[in-house]
Amino acid sequence: MSALELFSPAGLAPFCAFLAAAVLALVPSWRVGAWINVAASCLCFLAACWLPWLVGTGGPLLLVDRLAAHLALLTAFVAMTTSWFSLSYVNAEIAAQRIDRRRLRLYHAMYQLFVGGMLLALLSNNLGLTWVAIETATIAAALLVGLGRTSAAMEASWKLFIICGVGIVLALFGTALLYLAALPAVGPGLPAMNWSTIIPAAGRCNGPLLNLGFVFLLIGYATTAGLVPLHAWMADTYAEGPTPASAVLAGSMLNVALLVILRLRGIMAANATAIDPGPPIMALGLLSLLLAAFSLWRQRDVKRFFAFSTIGQSGVVAFAFGLGGPAAIFAGVLHMTLHTLIHASVFQCVGRAARLKGGQTFADIGGLIAAHRMFGLTLAAGIVALAALPPFxxxxxxxxxxxxxxxxxxxxxxxxxxxxxxxxxxxxxxxQSLCLGTPTPDRRSPPNTLAPDALALAPVWLQLAIVLLLGLAMPGPVVAWFTAIAGAAR
Amino acid sequence: MHASPTFGVLAHDVAHLLGGAMLVLSFVLLYQRRLTAMIHVYALQSLVLAAAAAWQGWAQGATPLYLVALIALAAKGIAIPIALRRILDRANIRREIETALGIFPSIILGLALVALAILVVPPGALRESLAFALSVVLLGMLTMIARRNALAQVIGFLSLENGLILAAVGIEGMPLVAELSIAVLVLLACVVCGVCFFRIRERFDSLDVSHLDRAGEAHR
Structure with a gap:
């Protein structure tokens, strides 16, 4: 096997992130570290921009198909905008002495490690490599979430770690079973673990073993995707972790797991002796959507609230993938793209609002439009977009x-x-309560944080502008791109 | 279980014996009420796993499996149990643990899970070894569910993972098995470090380190 594949053009984006993680682990200054983080994320995004032209390339370890390229591009983009937000977040946290300077080194290194793991998982051809990449990202995410060192943050970190840990161990069991199922069709060795060889040979795989492997992989990766009933880690993680971590987690972790589930669905659907994968995936999706929709009403904490909305959107995407067919998969991939962008925007805004008001419950944050017009309107636009109202x-x-x-x-x-x-x-x-009505007082205690200016909000506007554009008039090439993704995924 | 074509072949018989021993130890883990005893049983199970991996390495002629066996022996059989014992000794926690499920119901449930594992594994050359591994995985999950204590849950998790490795070594010619075994070990090491972190702070009667950042209470 060639670990050298990471140096090929296809592996450039994850390689950038891993390299940045190593560099950041060595840089003692948090100021320099924060800027390196931004620069590395931009570089990583540039490397990911190359991916659409590399479709069809890859080797035994990496696979660039349209869907993987699309999601990697999306992940790198969200990581880039969030690193910009993270810069001001880190400055404010240090100014308020809420965080230990030395811990920021860990924070920046883990940020890049997480992004690198996610990109590698998206671009990986081999189920074993996907697993290792997701494991890396999970460990990095647990360390990120526990950064605050408050008891709540530690508990959230532990919960993420144990629940996702059990999930991914089950997924590895499923991987071994899938290998066993593909053995008669593909023959022994690495190819029986590679998407690029299993998918064309899906019809000749051992059906019963495929079923068993499917169950384990579905349970395992549904945990990572935050689907009900395996969602228990999501709300705590998002509420207690640093806000930039919530923004990138909402963007990438779920997408990686959903990508694996979608590919798995393709294999199962192509095999006549295997069960129909649609109904179980649809059931998980519907359950997530329903539970999230009703849990939304009970939340007092803003970040927890949006964590449940993430679970709901993940459920919608899973439902669409379970339904299958070009139209539903087209819609599912589009939905995944848009909700990733919107959630990243909303989490970035909510993080700023929590800093401004000195609290993250609905009681603390209110009347943003009256007090800070531009910022309040931006958050309002994000929530309207999330509620799936036109024109978004x-x-x-x-x-x-x-x-x-x-x-x-x-x-x-x-x-x-x-x-x-x-x-x-x-x-x-x-x-209505967040953005309209009478404003709640801003935090008085030092440092006097100002409302975010245009420069700070620019990434959010860019993200929302993309969402708006895709809602109003989708350009022809974009439609063709999504159609090709849906067609290839079957 | 029906008589499989592999029955009577020495390589398979020894593999089944070791797999069966692991399954029995999983049951012991399930009804054990004392944390120290749970750690010992886990160590024993890991040693059996090391033997199983080494046996498979010899039977299949696969060198990477010896590495898996070495990891199971050194890390899971010796290092992790010692680390867990030290955590237990340093932290002043009660040795007797609360169970969310009584012994009798958990044994009955465990038997049902083993029956389920045998039912769902499709017939084939690897049926027995897969059924053993799947049972160990399911019993590990049951141990996690049946205990309220965090350390006992972690031991359940570790035992679950032993089942996973048992499955992986039983599959002939499985690629990346040594690499995956190392990756899993990283995960386990993180779990043990996490426990260590929790326990040390529990000794101070509080999980909260608000003396580090009192200002951070209301805000993140």
């Missing part, structure tokens, strides 16, 4: 999913509709 893009993707459901599985559209409406309703209710 999520409306289009949800419309496509609902339409396809009505056509092909009419009964499932009832819980789907209830979940979508209840979730959107909760979001709009909270929008």
């Amino acid at each position: 893009g999520l409306f289009a993707s949800e419309f496509l999913i609902v339409a396809d459901t009505l056509r092909r599985a009419p009964l499932a559209s009832i819980p789907l509709g209830i979940g979508l409406v209840a979730g959107a309703w909760a979001l709009i209710m909270r929008l």
Whole structure:
């Protein structure tokens, strides 16, 4: 096997991130570290921009297909904008003496390690390599979340670690079973663990073993995807971890796991002796959507609230993937892209709002538009986009999913509709308390944090502008790109 | 279990014997109420795993499996149990642990899980070894669920992972098995470090280190 593949053009993006992690672990100054973090994230994004032209390349370890290239690009983009947010976050935390300077070195190194792990998992061809990459990212995420060293943060970190740890161990068991199932079709050795060889030979795999492997891989990676009933780690992690960590976690962790589930679905669907993978995935998705939609009503903590909205959106994507077919997968990938961008924006805004108000409950944050017009409007736009109201893009993707459901599985559209409406309703209710009404007082204690200016909000605007554009008028090449992804995924 | 074509072949018989021993130790882990005893049983299970991996390495003629056996012997059989014992000695925690599930119900549930494992594994050359491994995995999960104590849950997790490695070594010609074994070991080391961190702070009667950052209470 060639570890050298990481140096090929396809491996450039994860390589950048891993290199940055190593450098950051050695740089003692947190100021320099924060800037290196931004520079490395930009470089990583540039490297990821190359990926769409590399589609079809790869070797035994790396595979660049359209979907992987698309998601890697998305992950690198969100990591880049979040690193910009992280810069001001770190400055404010240091100024407020809420964080130990030495710990920031760990923070920056883990940030890059997490992003690198996620990119590698997306681009990996080999299930074993995917597993190792997800494991790396999980460990990095647990360390990131525990950064605050408060008891709540430690507990959240431990919860993430143990629940996701059990999940990924089960996924590894599933990987071994999948290898065993692919053995008669592909023959022994590395190819029987590679997507690029298993997918074309899916029809000749051992069906019963494939079923067993599917169950373990689904349970394992559904934990990482935060699907109900394996979502227990999500809310604590998002609420207690540093806000930049919440933003990148919301963006990438779920997408990686959903990518694996989608590919697995393709293999199962192509095998006549295996069970139909659609219903279990759809059931998990619907359950997540419904539970999240109703949990939204009970949350007092803003970050916890948006953690549940992430679970709900992950559920919608899983449902679309479970439904299958070009239209639903088109909508699912679009939905995944858009909600990643919106959640990153919203978490970045919420982090700034929590800093401004000195608290992260709904009681602390209110009336943002009256006090800080530009900032409040930006957050309001983010929440409207998340509620899938037009003119934002999520409306289009949800419309496509609902339409396809009505056509092909009419009964499932009832819980789907209830979940979508209840979730959107909760979001709009909270929008009113967060952004409208009388403003709550800003924090008085030093340092006097100012409302974010245009420079600070620029990445959020960029993200929301993309979401708006994809909602109003999707450019032709983008449609072709998404159609090709959906066509290839089957 | 039906008589498989591999029955009577020495390589498979010894592998099944070792797998069966691991399964029995999983049951012992399930009803054990004392933390020290749980650690010892885990160490013993890891040693059996090391023997199983070494045996498979010899039977399959696969050198990487000796590395897996070495990891199981040195890290899981010796280092991790010693680390857990030291955590236990240093932290002043009660040795008797609360169980969320009584002994009888957990044994019955464990038997049901073994039956389930035998039922779901499709017939084939590897049926027995897969069923053993799957049972160990499921019993590890049950141990995690049946205990309230964090350390006991961690031991359940460690034992679950032993089942995983047992499955991996039983599959002939499985690629990357040594690499994956090392990667899993990293995960286990992190778990043990995490426990260590928790225990040390529990000794100060509080999980909270608010003396480090009192200002950070309300805000993150």
